[in-house]
Amino acid sequence: MLRASRESGSMDAFFTSDGDTFVATEYTRGPWDAGLQHGGPPAGLLARALDRRAAEAGMQVVRLTVELLRPIPIDRFSVEETVLRPGKKVMLAAASLRRPAGGDGRAGDEVIRATALCIRTAALDLPAVPPRVSALAGVPPRPPPPPDQCRPFVFPFFAAETGYQTAMEARVAAGSFGAGAMALWMRMRIPLLAGETPSPLVRVVVAADSGNGVSVVLDTARWTFVNPDLTVYLQRPPAGEWVCLDAVTHPEPHGVGLAECRLHDERGPIGRSLQSLIIQPR
Numbered sequence: 001m002l003r004a005s006r007e008s009g010s011m012d013a014f015f016t017s018d019g020d021t022f023v024a025t026e027y028t029r030g031p032w033d034a035g036l037q038h039g040g041p042p043a044g045l046l047a048r049a050l051d052r053r054a055a056e057a058g059m060q061v062v063r064l065t066v067e068l069l070r071p072i073p074i075d076r077f078s079v080e081e082t083v084l085r086p087g088k089k090v091m092l093a094a095a096s097l098r099r100p101a102g103g104d105g106r107a108g109d110e111v112i113r114a115t116a117l118c119i120r121t122a123a124l125d126l127p128a129v130p131p132r133v134s135a136l137a138g139v140p141p142r143p144p145p146p147p148d149q150c151r152p153f154v155f156p157f158f159a160a161e162t163g164y165q166t167a168m169e170a171r172v173a174a175g176s177f178g179a180g181a182m183a184l185w186m187r188m189r190i191p192l193l194a195g196e197t198p199s200p201l202v203r204v205v206v207a208a209d210s211g212n213g214v215s216v217v218l219d220t221a222r223w224t225f226v227n228p229d230l231t232v233y234l235q236r237p238p239a240g241e242w243v244c245l246d247a248v249t250h251p252e253p254h255g256v257g258l259a260e261c262r263l264h265d266e267r268g269p270i271g272r273s274l275q276s277l278i279i280q281p282r
Helices: 040-056 200-208
Strands: 015-018 021-024 059-068 076-085 090-098 110-120 151-153 168-175 181-188 223-226 229-234 243-251 256-265 268-281
Touching: 021 040, 040 059, 040 076, 040 090, 040 110, 040 200, 059 200, 168 243, 181 200, 200 229, 200 243, 200 256, 243 268
Parallel strands: none
Antiparallel strands: 015 021, 021 076, 059 110, 059 229, 076 090, 090 110, 151 168, 168 181, 181 243, 223 268, 229 268, 243 256, 256 268
């Protein structure tokens, strides 16, 4: 249970800041190991840095690719960022999360990295265009019902009482858990960083890493399906607190899978996300 209310002014958060470092709290805990983080919060920390870099350049992050390089402990980290390709119309920036440096002065282990493709924004007088669908789909996808019309949901496969699952509010927009396809509204109950309002991009990234957990199709007591990456494409800037993951998982018998999501906010579609999956028996 969250131990501090919004009214108290001292809400819990996924991370607290301590000088130039960020300290993970128990709300970052994932489902696979009580000592390890869910991928969403640390990915959100990198998205925060890259989102700020894009805003300074008058740009929008249109693609964010996250690579989870190793299991991420609930620990202290530093964020490093750099511009890989500067430009007036297109910019490529990168950020990484590292554990504290050792006593020998060398940089600590890099646990997760992200690259952001950013494109300048402009006000254009475009003609109206109808909704697009794939050539095979044949019909436009239905928009999800608003979150206030959807039933509450709690991820059932987290072992610890407190973790990512208690820090995120979720509501079922369509489908059912365990069927391999489900649409779920999600929003952060707590900020990413104590004392700071998350940006809409951060909210999307923290939620989008749950695509494989939303569209579960394998028995979680028998199988794990960890994602070593996450890519989010955004066709427009997201808005608001709620993010809908219209998710589906495709497992394959050679031990690899793919989870994909149509992403929505309360105004409509905002993009897509993809996760590669490592499938293996427990």
